[in-house]
Amino acid sequence: MRWLRRATFRLALLAGAALVVPTGSVHPTTISLTTIGTAKAVDVGADTLWVLALGSEASGGADVTEGLTDAIQLIGVAPDTGRAVAIGLPRDLYVDLPRGSARLNTVLRDYDAEQVAEEVEALTGIQPDVVLVTGFDGFLSMMGTLGDVEVDSPDAFDTEDGGVHVRRGANTFDAEQALYYARTRATLPGQSDFERAANHQRLLLAALDRLRTAEDEEGFMEDVALSALSGLQTDMTPSEVYRLVQALTVIDPRRTDGCILTGTFDTIGDAAVVIPDPDQAEAVGRDALDDMRLQGGCRDGS
DSSP, rough: HHHHHHHHHHHHHHTGGSSSGGGGGOOOOOOEEEOSSSSGGOOSSSOOOOEEEEEEOOOOTSSSSSSOOEEEEEEEETTTTTEEEEOOOOOOBBEEETEEEEEEEGHHHHHHHHHHHHHHHHHHHHHOOOEEEEEEHHHHHHHHHOEEEEEEESSSOOOOSOOOOOOOOEEEEEEHHHHHHHHHOTTTTTTOHHHHHHHHHHHHHHHHHHHHHHHSSHHHHHHHHHHHTTTTTEEOOHHHHHHHHHHHHHGGGGGGGEEOOEEEEEEEEEEEEEEEEEEEEEHHHHTTTTTTTTTOOOSSSO
């Protein structure tokens, strides 16, 4: 029965609670969950939920919050309707910071998750409720538990590493192939971070689709939760983590909009940067804020 599986999942989370923060000094943090502002972030009954997902480049064995964040996605969910929107932010966006200006992907390493959330809010007008950071180990663990995902690609290319040939159209990726796909930029047709951010959205949709379709498989949700707990650092309770995961399972990929923020390429010092287009960022954020829909499109001229 579905209610019994959900109860079992919750018990599994509670049983794993001892693994959350206290083990951080023993096991490096592979996944970090930080609430921003109020606790409404984990209320499934709320009208909207905004999750800022960051992919950390921290080296193996290092805390994920100490790395550059080369994957940056702001994901909004409306639990009542199953609608969602993903706003991708290129890593090289050049932003103003308390100690001077820098690329967006340096902010977590040099400041903290709250500062990344502040920069995203300054660009889009949307305050994230939760910041989720995962590194390579956490990504592989979670994707391995999810199982193979189906990703639809508009282009054919070979990944920079791993020897994965991505076909135009449907592709089936295991955890390692998905990681190689997500990290690739130099061999994409335009070799741009805009393309890579769009691929991150495709992979996110594939993972959420798998999570949604497999939710009722016996033991699946328990395995997903427990695969994260051993390396999880969070200020959320296990029951709040449970409600967050449940909110994500209501997303219908067919009712999801996506957009990549754009800007102008420039060089400052010896760094290649993207100067944000504030009008586009603000318009996209304003459009998506209340109903998770981009009725005005991405406003980038494409």
